[in-house]
Amino acid sequence: MRIYMILVALATLVIGLILFVFVADKPSYDENAEAGVRSMQLKNGMKVIVQENRRAPVVVTQVWYKVGGSYERDGITGVSHVLEHMMFKGTEEVPAGKFSEIIAAHGGKENAFTSKDYTAYFQRISNDHLELCLELEADRMKNLLLEEDEFLKEIEVVKEERRLRTDDKPTALTYERFNATAFVNNPYRKPIIGWMEDLDTMEIDDLREWYQAWYAPNNATLVVVGDVRAAEVFSLAKKHFGPLRPADVPTLKPRREVEQHGIKRVAVKAPARVPYLVMGYKVPVLKTAEQKDDVYALELLSGLLDGGNSSRFSKNLIRGSQIATSVGSSYSLYSLHDSLFTISAIPSNGASIDQLETAIIGQIKALQQEPPSQQELDRVKAQVVAASVFEQDSSFYQAMKIGIMETVGLGWETKDEYVERINAVTAEEVQQVARKYFVEDQLTVAELVPQSNELQASIENDVTSGAGDANE
């Protein structure tokens, strides 16, 4: 809870106070908008996007901020995520803990998540409580108390979260060091949850500064999906967020990754029993690419390698040579900065990490040497088309897509291009991007080297009869 999420699933797809209250903001309907998405911008710069969906009398509300791990500078890594935790720690009107209590009492579920490029807060609730959510979110957008005593407790919770999710998870630790090795000056070098020392030395003033800098209506997007009327959402958004004063939001420095001049390798020794390999090639994303076609070709390529049980990885590495016990690829085309096309794998028993790496490179070379067959391409496209229907089963997921695309500056309309763009990718384009980007000098490889001798578990069993003293 208070989730810190990397959102791998999606990646692979996929005021001062009362200035504007009674001033009518003008919604800019896009009459041609598909799938019933409507959007408008409040006068203070806040974007409001609504997708009506009448399947159940419920609504998903999400408030997205353009801030996350990639916005942070060295020394305060993790501050976006800690602030996300603190957003539940009270305002004048709604004291610490009350936000969650109020939503729960109204039958709602709520939480939040921080990623590289965004921080988002959400509620899922019966549609008659939409206004309650907006009222509460507007309040904490500007009125957060950020008290030191609450911070001192919560920072310990975050450190426990880091221990749970990273320090005691050998694969996660390896992945963290992989990113830190792959990038020199691109901000994806840093972990979203932050380095432990940065958490140890974080102060309440770091959070106050961060909150002042980024939490403003002109740096936020409200996304609402569910059984609501767009016009009503717009009017409620105006009522509650409209009065909030915009702020001067800092401009991000580009921090484009310096050129890589050769393969990079890192080994991570940790108490573990199963080796693990992560490989990543530097690639552009939709936001940064000069050739947008390249991005969709890479996305389709990821489907060829890893899209289902008929994909090349399953066919050739898990079933064919049986060199891998599991293997997958990942590509986040909707990132803010240049990213990595990542392949991670666990060798089968008896296979070495070196053999596994060679076999994976073999699969890459095959794509470079020969374009995929039409049948193979059609299969990936069929899955993409079907997935575009299946994903409509989840309002939350639809809201996520809108929120991500809007927050990284692509515009929510970009989601509607996806199927068409994927369908347009040719076999030759797949071959071309494989040749262009999957070159050894752009590769980073991380390996988990299990230290199984540290895992000789000793079990002490203590059966205590009767009452009371079972805790020794």
Added chain:
Amino acid sequence: MQMNNFFAGLCFVFGAIAVSSTQASPDIQSWETRQGTRVFFIENQLLPMVDVRIVFDAAGSRDGGLPGLAMLTNGLLAEGAAGKSAQQVAESFESVGAGFDNDSLRDMAYVGVRTLTREQYMSTAISSLADVLVQPDFPDDAFERELARMKVALEARKQSPSSIAEEAFFKAVYGDHPYAQPAGGTEQSLGQMTLQDVKDFYQQYYVASNAIVAIVGAVDRAQAETIVNTIFKDLPAGEKPAALPAVAELGEAETIKIDFPSKQSHIYVGQPGMRRNDEDFFKLYVANHPFGGSGFSSRLVETIREERGLAYSVSSYFSPMREKGPFLMSLQTRADQTDEALSLLQSELSTYVEKGPERDELDKSISNITGSFPLGLDSNSKLLGSLAMMAFYDLPQDYLDTYIENIRKVDRNDVRDALNRRIGVDNMVTVIVGNGG
């Protein structure tokens, strides 16, 4: 914005939900096939897709002396069927964009598919599912490979403190009961399993009289019946397996400490809890909610996380199963805080069992459970899960219609009484994995 506005607003919640709950409850159709398979079906024409899930009482609790056998059998179904290779099977689903889905837990083993309802697509997906279910070939090489993969997964569990804790917990709580065994198998069982074991397991348990079906999506009743008939026409009726033994209560407390080089200690405390068909189901479910089942509103989160910053995740739950699933409290904390966190868990539980929830706490919990009811039914995926659960555990067809009413019936006396009868605070299994252990 005033706090009292919110709580004034609460009064309206009940009225509003009472109206919307009747609207929200989906129209469930149910029938039984000639072979005795129970089918639950919801027609939903909103999206051109359908989900089908077939659940068998063929999961870990049926492993017998070979833990992992049920999971291996389930995993091998699609690795070659009706003369087609694993690759051909996968291509038959994926060429029409369909997703094959399978899993094996402790009670339920299932296969299923999500497909578009376009004629050609749906018929391909359904016939592929029928192949996998009715004519698996269990090729030798697939058996060897999947067994080897389960052995790697077993190794991976040994490097995860939470997996180690969970396994030790189930073993201690369930003793001789089938629920004691890890569904993923043990070194010993994976070492001696044979292909014949898999084939025998399949023959015995993957039979029509041991199955239920859940269908949700854009098909009408006639189409749903056709789907069921296509899948089941060649599946033998077979026999329903004997009922699982009842779970014995724990006679004494037990503490298990496992040394592990993690920064945190993983603490699991619990005992046998309740059955899915338990007469105290609603009482115990409501009872746990304010204690450790309601996230940030729960006592455990308030005491351990919010007030003291001792853990990121702390909760308690009843996991209802065919026989008594566990009641479990768990948290992870920095090793040097192990004793403090554990004694807080224990004292919170003792106090709660003795005194029960405050009136206000219980009211808020009931309001949350009933108010959030529609959230659990707002997608085909969730409806499918609910239908499968209802059919598998023989719950009445009006289970969802009467759910809110059943929750509202629970009062403080019921909760206190149920906690007193059902939670033995002096007979808890405690597992601690970590250096604090």
